[in-house]
Amino acid sequence: MSPAIDTIEHMFDHGQMSSALAVAPAHEAVTTAETAKTADTVQVADTVQALQERIRSMQATKLDSRLLPTHPAIAELLPGGGLQQGAAYSVERSAMLVMTLLAGPSAAGSWCAVVGVPEFGVEAASRFGIDLERLVLVPHPGDQWLAVTAAVADVMGVVVTRPPKQASDASVARLSARLRQRGATLLVLGAWPQSEAMLSLSDSEWFGVGEGHGHLAARQVTVTVTHRLTGRPRSARLWLPAADETVQRVSRAGGVASAVPLAATG
DSSP, rough: HHHHHHHHHHHHHHTTHHHHHHHHHHHHHHHHHHHHHHHHHHHHHHHHHHHHHHHHHHHHHHHHHTTEEHHHHHHSSSSSGGGETTTTEEESOOOHHHHHHHHHHHHHOEEEEEOOOTTOOOOHHHHHOGGGEEEEEEOOOOOOGHHHHHHTTTTTTTEOOSSSSOOOHHHHHHHHHHHHHHHHHHEEEEEEEEOOEEEEEEEEEEEEEEESSSSEEEEEEEEEEEEETTTOOOEEEEETTTTTTTEEOOOOTTOOOOOOOOOOOO
8 A cells, every 4th residue: 555545544544634635635636637638638639630641541542543544535534534433424326435435444454345235346446455355245135234234334344335215213323323332334325314424526527538539537526525513514626536547636737637528427
């Protein structure tokens, strides 16, 4: 037993405890408790701050990793510079534009699937840089196109689909939840509710045919991306494709100098 406790017990035994002595230990105890409480508060605050910093760094890494690469000419038009995993995009009915969007994720190792587009050409896809060994085609899903699309999204990184009819709001909501859960990206040929962005083509102009001779060699189009949040369209003039079958921005000089415009197809 400590000398302090011995002294207090001795005072109680002999009736020598004064009010001042009785208060003093209590005051000291309160002071000690407040000091300990302050120290605990500081420690908790430091711990919370450290956790917040860690969470922010983890969130930044996660957000960065949730973007899929796509063609640089189109990536500049997309918020974040890529395709968002777990999101859906509406794409105007253009096979070339879809192939351009697929080429980046495919080259980066993503598996891709195309549902309900029987005319999707594998030879053209290969020329656009899509890895055919990681490409799955479901050309005729029939009335089960939505169920097939959802099932394919469970195992594929990017899924292209062309709805034969409008889906119900409940079906769209279920598919959207599935995309977010699996981290798959959906490219819909045509309008689609809850789209992250819409990609459209305009001012299409073919090159290559002269006065009764030649063949189609290149096409210029304006690609416009309208994001659901910003609402402000971003546009760029592209060769889709250029004469060498690549996709690239149109230079100020017009790109292929020897190309002859065929017609504006709108």
